[in-house]
Amino acid sequence: MNEVKTPILEMQGITKRFPGVLANDHVDLELYPGEVLALLGENGAGKSTLMNVLVGLYRPDEGEIYVRGKRAEIHSPKDAAALGIGMVHQNFMLVKTMTVAENIILGMSDLPFVPSMETVGKRITEISKRYNLQVDPNAYIWQLSVGEQQRVEILKLVYRGAEILILDEPTAVLTPQESHELAGVLKVMTDEGKSAIFITHKMEEVMEFSDWVRVLQHGKLVAVRRTQDTSPQELARLMVGREVLFRLDKAACTPTETILELQDVHADDDKGLPALRGLSLTIHGGEIVGIAGVAGNGQRQLSEVVTGLRRVTGGQVFIRRKDMTNQNPLSVIKAGVSHIPADRIGMGAVGNMAVSENLVMKGYREAPIVINGVLRPNRILEFAHKMIEMFRIATPTPQTRIKFLSGGNIQKAILAREIDACDGLLVAVYPSRGLDVGATESVRRMLLAQREEGMGVLLISEDLEELLTIADRIAVMFEGQIMGVVASDDADVETLGLMMAGVKREDLAVEIEDAVSTSTASS
Amino acid sequence: MRIIFEKRQSISRRAMVLVPVVSFLVSLLLGAILLLISGANPFETYAAMARGTFGSTYNFSETLVKAIPLMLTGLGVSIAFRMRFWNIGAEGQLTLGGVAAAWVALYWAGRVPAFLLLPLAILAGMVAGALWAGVPAFLKAYLGVDETLTTLMLNYVAILFAAHLYYGPWRDPQGYGFPGTAQFDPSVWLPRLVGTRAHLGLIFAIVLALALWFVLNRTRWGFELKIIGENQVAARYLGIGIARNIVLALLLSGALSGLAGACEVTGISRRLQQGLSIGYGYTAIIVAWMAQLNPIAVLFVAILMGALLVGGDQVQMTMGLPASMGLVLQGMILFPMLAGSLFTEYRLRIVRPEKTDPLASETVEAAS
Incomplete structure (x- = not known):
């Protein structure tokens, strides 16, 4: 039955490289009408990258996309929207000081010069009733809870006629009850023939939401399963992978104080x-x-x-x-205590400052970097050179602003600083x-x-x-x-x-x- | 062919010098068009402006008279802006600095040794300015109160308080109703450069700009301020006390504006009177941005702005152009300068079509 259907969306051999990172490595994806596909993988496995390629935020280095059997060139989210593809991002793209209705029509190209907010409101109410997405069209975004804001994002896509919905870790911001409601919403939509791609790293959600699951690991597609034929345990193993990438010689542990x-x-x-x-x-x-x-x-x-x-x-x-x-x-x-934070550029480093400055952000309080409250530029540079060499940080010069380094090198710089301190x-x-x-x-x-x-x-x-x-x-x-x-x-x-x-x-x-x-x- | 607008990886020194020069030439060109439309000869007008501002020692000293308060408030404002603290209250801090200096000059005379009076007046001005900036800083740092509103509104409080004083309790009884205090005792006059009105405030500004450059770029505290200004989350993570440093930086910021006010009343008017500030505290915002918050650059930009103020008057007087023309010319000169500053951070890059892959892949497809 399902097998006879032709996919509404196919992605073939998608490859996307970033400096130092192979985010997607020849990934294939098929999505069938009326079904939910879960995209499972750890953080950094390449799920969001793949979806950003699909909505035209990134250009793939290799690979092709077919929508309804036709080759599609997606250069921007606008192109994606024209093909009926819409995405709910992890960080909502809503204007807080505008109303629900205004946000929903914002940026639509076929809008009359003076849109009738009444008609818009009516249609929103209609759609929200049909999909059980209750929200007041005249409420301001800032008045809404996170769960309600997510509903607005989904409404926005449906209002614009999206047939393929991409939800990027939608439950991360929801309470268990709200997650459950979301599952209901998706059910109504797929019953109508719409399809959805659901990004997650939680096994339970795969089981609750999806028909199919594709597992990504380090940018590669490692498994395709029918949800009913798999189990959370199998998914956990697939997601994490058992192959050891490399062996590290580890001396026996000798715990002290x-x-x-x-x-x-x-x-x-x-x-x-x-x-x-x-x-x-x-x-x-x-x-x-x-x-x-x-x-x-x-x-x-x-x-x-x-x-x-x-x-x-x-x-x-x-x-x-x-x-x-x-x-x-x-x-x-x-x-x-030293700390390598999860958010490298947001917390661990100051993007606009030089690599050398970032390297001394722990050591600047003490001699020889500082003497009587005065910094010693030569000592800073000396220290930076030492760290760059020791930790093999690839940077054009110590004076380069750290945000221009690759993620791996930013991380090495943070490690160098924290380990030294x-x-x-x-x-x-x-x-x-x-x-x-x-x-x-x-x-x-x-x-x-x-x-x-x-x-x-x-x-x-x-x-x-x-x-x-x-x-x-x-x-x-x-x-x-x-x-x-x-x-x-x-x-x-x-x-x-x-x-x-x-x-x-x-x-x-x-x-x-x-x-x-x-x-x-x-x- | 495509043109890409991209951020520079490191700040180009060449751009830092070249961009303001080119921007200035562009602004002269734009101003010339405007002058032609209004029927004036641009060359003559510019010549008049140049003569009026830099043409003689006296004219240049008048430019400096306007530049000194801009230097001091510009320095003050740039410290605050480096912390992403939008202090638009330099005008009020300057005014209150003037009030405090006047208070010492008028009411402490005879109670303290005469040679102490001027230093005390200046110190009082700095303390007053510091406190006036310290209030919004404290509110922002510890209670999260938006500083743009508090600093702006405190301007009106300070300006009206000063007016209350020189219209009311401090008015000179022998002043024939003129809104202002009595003239200060000569012991509180800030020394002037011989034969001009340019005063010791110039030396203060130069010394402070150098000191400030050193503090911001070469000291531990300056390093912490820079980190706070760039990324508060990182600053907190690195163990830097954010609230305390914001308040300290703002006390310094306000003190500099307060010093500007103290110098104005002791060096120029020698009394507290109406028209203490002609919007120096607001122009300081432009000075600070044009100087890209660099203390040394603030000195030069302040002189340029001072020249624009004096030059505008000159255009009016010698060319018979309407008073507003001076202001329009000032604006004309500012816009390209501000727009140009973008190019020190960004650059335009021209990309040849064959290098872009989407087109290339299409060609391959067509061929296959």
Whole structure:
């Protein structure tokens, strides 16, 4: 039955390169009318890139796109819209100070000079009734909740006659109830013959929303499955991949004194909702503790609590047995904590400043970079040259603004700075996200070198392979709690996957002390 | 052939010099067209402007008289702008600096040794200006209150407060009703360069511009300010105290404008009176942007702006053109300069068609 249908959309051999990154490597995609296709993959697997190619935001380096059987040249979102393709981006593209109706017709080309807002409003109400997308056409965007704003984005596409809807991680901003409603909306649409592509990295959503699933890994298409024929466990394994890209020689773990101790930590996220709910964790010098978990389960908040960027609402944080609960970031830095943040250019680096300046952003407080409050330009340059050489940062000159480097080199610069300043604990958040194989390998080597130096490393990653390769212990986070801590030698992808989905495996959750004594004994 | 507008990877030194020069020539050209339309000879008009502003020592000193407050407020404003703090309150900070200096000059005379009076007046002006900028800075840094509104509205408060003083309690009883205080004691007069009205404020401005350049580019604090101005999230992550630094930078910003006010009342009018500022605090915004927030460049741009102010008057007087023509010419000169500043950050690049792949792939297709 379904097999007889011809695809409404086909993408063939799509390849897209960015400096240092192969974002899409000959990816194929087929979408059938009336169906939802889930695009599953970790962050940086190339899902968003592929969709941006489809809506004309990027030009593919290779590959062809066919819509309704015809070769399509999509140069801009306008071309895509003309073909009935529309995308709801992760960051909504709405004008906050305008009404729902105004936003929906904004930018439409076939609009009369003075549009009748009444007619527009009527049509919006009609569409919202049909698809169960309740929203007041006259409300201002700023008055709406995030879930409602998403409805406006979907309405906007339907209003303009989109037949193929692309939703980029739509549930990331939704409550479980809202996600459920969204599934209902998609159902009505596909029943009418519309189709959707659903980008996600959550296995449960694939199961709930989709008919087909395509799994991307490091820019390559690695699997195509009918949703009914697969399971979350299989998807987890496919998404993470079992092949080890390269082998890293890792000396046995020799944990020393306790560097970081979190006791029953509670903290809220930016919206004021609880993100960490009674989390306890201990990290010793000379070991890498990995945090596994699906994004959005409190990992970011965990890193921020440790680095002093977020206040805890309960519990305590000790660094080298000193109470550092709710101390400011500077005190935490002075206590020897370094931080490789998830957002490289937004937080980790200052894009408009030189590579050399970015490299001294931790060291500028002390001699020999600064003497009596005065910076020494020559010392800065000397230091920069040393770091550029040691960490093999590819930059035209030390004076080049750092934003012009590739993602991998920006990350290397941040690592260089943070590792040089590190004196006890290194917090690394998604350190190899979006990097190519070579850069990923050097990042991992640097983390291992820190461990050899006797530093404690808190490694937050979505890449289970990475955790299994370099972490000594892996703690799995789910909804702000640690589901269990396992020695990485005893861990396998399936069990970790189950714990990531919220299954508490008490038998696997080795007590921290046990894990330490085991690894001490084994060394 | 396509033309691409793209950001420069590093700031080109050649562009930094060339762009303002070319922009200035373009503005002269535009101004000339306007002058021709209104029936004036552009060459004569420009010559008159040049003579009136740079033609003699005295004329140049008058240009400097206008440039000095622009230098000081321009420096103040650029510090704030570097922090992305939109301080449009230099006018008020200047005015209040003038009020505070006048207060010392009028009411402390005889109570402190005479030689201390002028330094105290100047210091009072700086403190007043600093506090006047400190209030919005504090509100912004700790409570998130929008600074454009607070700094702007505090201008009116300061200006009207000054007016209240020189119309009311501080008015000179022997002043025949003229709105202004009595003239200060000569011990509080800011020394002038011989035979001119250009005063010691010029030395202050030059020294402070150099000092400021050093602080912003060569010190730890300047480095922190730069990071805060570029990326507050990164600054917080790097352990830099944002709120504290914003307040400190704004105190400095206000102090410079306050100094401008103190210099005006002690160096030019020698009393607090109506017309203390002819919009210096607002022109300072243009000065700061045209100088790209570079303290040394502020000095030169301020002289240019001072020349435009004096030159506008000259056009009116010697060429018999309407008063508004001076202002129009000023605007004409400013626009290309501001537009041109874009080219120090960006450049135009011409791309040959054969290099763009979409067309190339189509040709291949057609051939196959």
